[in-house]
Amino acid sequence: MKILVGIKRVVDYNVRIRVLSDGSGVDTDGVKMSVNPFDEIALEEALRIKEAGNADEVIVVSAGGDECQQQLRTGLAMGADRAIQIQSSEALQPLSVARAFLKIIEREDPGLVIFGKQAIDDDNSQTGQMLAALWDRPQATFASKMVVNGSSATVTREVDAGLETVEVDLPAVVTVDLRLNEPRFVKLPDIMKAKRKPLDVVALDELGVTVEGNIEVGNHAPPPQREKGVMVEDAAQLITELKNRGLL
Amino acid sequence: MSRILIIAEHDGQSLNISTAKCVSCAQAIGGDIDIAVIGSGADAVAAEAAALDSVTKVIVVDAEHLEAPVAANWAAEAVALAADYSHVIGPSTTMGRDLMPRIAALAGVNQISDIMEVNGPDSFKRPIYAGNAIVDVSAPAGSTVVATVRAASWKAAGSSGGAAVEQRAASSSAATHTRYIGLESGGSERPDLQSASKVVSGGRGVGSEDGFQVIYQLADKLGAAVGASRAAVDAGYCANDMQVGQTGKIISPDLYMAFGISGAIQHVTGIKDAGTIVAVNKDSEAPIFEIADIGLAGDLFSVIADLDELLG
Ligand SMILES: Cc1cc2nc3c(=O)[nH]c(=O)nc-3n(C[C@H](O)[C@H](O)[C@H](O)COP(=O)(O)OP(=O)(O)OC[C@H]3O[C@@H](n4cnc5c(N)ncnc54)[C@H](O)[C@@H]3O)c2cc1C
Numbered sequence: 001m002k003i004l005v006g007i008k009r010v011v012d013y014n015v016r017i018r019v020l021s022d023g024s025g026v027d028t029d030g031v032k033m034s035v036n037p038f039d040e041i042a043l044e045e046a047l048r049i050k051e052a053g054n055a056d057e058v059i060v061v062s063a064g065g066d067e068c069q070q071q072l073r074t075g076l077a078m079g080a081d082r083a084i085q086i087q088s089s090e091a092l093q094p095l096s097v098a099r100a101f102l103k104i105i106e107r108e109d110p111g112l113v114i115f116g117k118q119a120i121d122d123d124n125s126q127t128g129q130m131l132a133a134l135w136d137r138p139q140a141t142f143a144s145k146m147v148v149n150g151s152s153a154t155v156t157r158e159v160d161a162g163l164e165t166v167e168v169d170l171p172a173v174v175t176v177d178l179r180l181n182e183p184r185f186v187k188l189p190d191i192m193k194a195k196r197k198p199l200d201v202v203a204l205d206e207l208g209v210t211v212e213g214n215i216e217v218g219n220h221a222p223p224p225q226r227e228k229g230v231m232v233e234d235a236a237q238l239i240t241e242l243k244n245r246g247l248l
Numbered sequence: 249m250s251r252i253l254i255i256a257e258h259d260g261q262s263l264n265i266s267t268a269k270c271v272s273c274a275q276a277i278g279g280d281i282d283i284a285v286i287g288s289g290a291d292a293v294a295a296e297a298a299a300l301d302s303v304t305k306v307i308v309v310d311a312e313h314l315e316a317p318v319a320a321n322w323a324a325e326a327v328a329l330a331a332d333y334s335h336v337i338g339p340s341t342t343m344g345r346d347l348m349p350r351i352a353a354l355a356g357v358n359q360i361s362d363i364m365e366v367n368g369p370d371s372f373k374r375p376i377y378a379g380n381a382i383v384d385v386s387a388p389a390g391s392t393v394v395a396t397v398r399a400a401s402w403k404a405a406g407s408s409g410g411a412a413v414e415q416r417a418a419s420s421s422a423a424t425h426t427r428y429i430g431l432e433s434g435g436s437e438r439p440d441l442q443s444a445s446k447v448v449s450g451g452r453g454v455g456s457e458d459g460f461q462v463i464y465q466l467a468d469k470l471g472a473a474v475g476a477s478r479a480a481v482d483a484g485y486c487a488n489d490m491q492v493g494q495t496g497k498i499i500s501p502d503l504y505m506a507f508g509i510s511g512a513i514q515h516v517t518g519i520k521d522a523g524t525i526v527a528v529n530k531d532s533e534a535p536i537f538e539i540a541d542i543g544l545a546g547d548l549f550s551v552i553a554d555l556d557e558l559l560g
Binding site for chain 2: 019081094117133144154155179215221222247248
């Protein structure tokens with residue numbers, strides 16, 4: 001069985017985001033870029049499934065400009081066998097990404113496709129679900145535990161009300177939550193080895209995908225600031241403050 | 249004029265409050281508002297939905313295989329209804345985030361996630377980068393708007409309406425590729441974290457599962473729900489479903505009290521809409537104090553002990 005893992009290049013989660021003064025976007029100039037943290041967890045899970053003997057090959061796939069090859073190389077260094085870049089000069093929205101992944105699926109015939117549950121830039125949380133719909137296959141989102149048993153997988157999902165368990169037939173799409181695993185660290189020799197692993201580039205239009213129906217993204221603004229608060233000395237003052245606000 | 253369909257969230261017994269918040273968002277969009285209750289034997293839910301203000305019609309799609317909210321099954325029904333509507337919206341809870349993109353893809357449109365404000369019928373504000381930027385987005389003209397509504401940004405609509413309830417036969421059969429096994433919930437007697445007016449939260453500073461007992465006691469005294477930071481959840485001090493933040497719950501209680509939480513952006517994004525934020529942290533430089541309305545630099549255990557005594 002092959003496993004496809006979606007990887008997105010995003011601003012590192014430690015970076016403090018600054019909105020550009022002309023409202024055209026956020027400042028990404030000279031900012032540290034990383035693999036979306038949820039996608040690292042997705043890849044880690046794929047590698048563990050392979051290491052347990054339940055998969056033969058792990059392929060990392062990213063849609064974007066050539067700069068996303070850097071993140072694909074990180075994926076290869078973590079242990080993926082090969083990488084595919086879906087080349088697109090414009091930033092793609094989830095529906096286009098899902099359509100492109102469907103084309104890759106037709107070529108590769110994977111048993112599992114694993115994504116992060118959301119990307120920490122757009123916070124959309126859509127791509128995996130959209131792919132499952134277009135592919136007419138099951139989806140198990142927000143996974144905090146997964147067990148592959150032959151032709152199906154049992155997935156525990158972190159939902160608002162607690163932990164939900166579903167069983168899905170393979171092939172299936174799984175999106176992963178933070179508590180699924182802790183991704184391994186990349187070691188230097190692995191980075192060297194990753195340079196020799198195959199990384200195929202395929203243009204979006206070669207796949208026959210045209211971008212259409214985009215959501216138009218307009219002005220960016222910083223979030224409204226909360227007013228400056230007060231500091232109190234002790235519990236008694238805290239209670240007074242709460243009473244003054246009618247909260248006690 | 250817009251025709252808006254809201255996909256109700258429920259557990260078969262009662263309507264989740266996020267649905268009433270979607271109604272408020274729909275009111276801001278303006279137009280005819282219908283609610284779809286997809287489920288099995290969910291009559292009580294339909295009655296609750298029909299009582300929500302400014303709802304024209306509740307459409308009940310009832311079939312055994314629709315009992316659990318399996319996205320593949322629910323999306324098939326929602327898409328069958330969608331043709332009559334300009335907007336199909338649902339809450340940005342885990343249920344809505346699972347379901348709505350599946351609907352959007354089947355309808356062949358991109359989805360708008362987490363509407364926090366309505367600019368116009370097809371134009372909205374939504375947060376990106378964990379709420380560190382707010383962006384204006386517009387759906388392309390003439391296409392169905394499929395969207396999730398950021399519950400914390402909206403007040404629940406009132407319940408003095410009386411909409412018609414209409415039964416509709418399920419249009420699809422069960423997806424055999426997905427089997428719902430079950431739900432294991434914390435089963436707490438405390439108020440629900442997502443709708444409580446007061447929340448008491450603990451972080452890594454609480455130190456242990458035992459330490460969390462004082463958080464629970466204070467919460468019970470205040471009639472509050474209990475939340476936690478990711479660090480507290482990961483350390484096993486409390487259950488997963490208590491996590492507040494970018495990847496946990498986004499909440500907007502009147503009062504949020506954070507004990508031993510440093511104030512990482514991923515946590516703060518979950519509480520930005522709270523009325524009053526109280527922070528107790530022994531480190532007076534902790535970033536949580538930058539957003540707190542009332543801050544107290546000190547040991548959380550002695551502060552809670554004092555509160556306990558003073559509140560009687
Ligand atoms: C992709 C991603 C998503 C994330 N999503 C979330 C999320 O949804 N929610 C979330 O919370 N985090 C999330 N995080 C994690 C986040 O970055 C922080 O690591 C986390 O919020 C820290 O939790 P904390 O404040 O409890 O712990 P710490 O940062 O360790 O802070 C503990 C605080 O307790 C104080 N303290 C210690 N002892 C005491 C005492 N006796 N009395 C008073 N104060 C004391 C310390 O001074 C310190 O400020 C996410 C991270 C990533 C990368």
